[in-house]
Amino acid sequence: MDLVQQLNDDLKDAMKKGEKEKLSIVRMLKAGMMNEKVKLGHDLSDSEAVEVVNREIKQHKDSIEQFTAGKRDDLVKEQTKELDILKKYAPKQLSPAEVKKVVEETAKQLGTKSKSDFGKLMGAVMGKLKGKADGNDVKKAVNDTLS
Structure with a gap:
């Protein structure tokens, strides 16, 4: 439905x-x-x-x-x-652990390693997780991955 x-x-x-x-x-x-x-x-x-x-x-x-x-x-x-x-009307959100896993996989694919790659990694991850994860959780995971 x-x-x-x-x-x-x-x-x-x-x-x-x-x-x-x-x-x-x-x-x-x-x-x-x-x-x-x-x-x-x-x-x-x-x-x-x-x-x-x-x-x-x-x-x-x-x-x-x-x-x-x-x-x-x-x-x-x-x-x-x-x-x-x-x-009740929103799709199931991914847990912070699941978000972190997607961020780490995407970082490996893109070869991002430094803080200067934040925008590139954030954009790629948000494209994959749009509507499935909170933007603040994604931002935290990207920061943790690039630090």
């Missing part, structure tokens, strides 16, 4: 069950996908739909970080609940 169809099904289900938080998140994702569809001028592919979900997840993580720094525990709790719902 594709992501858009799953969102439509979950929207109906959340309406029937009266799950306000889930309903709100599903509507937000559908709106984000519609905006992306208009921006691109064509129906979204699965990878483009996943990009929208990942963008929302990243925004929620950033919000949690900011609210934690501002000691707004009520908002942290709300954002965390929403993040848990969002993660």
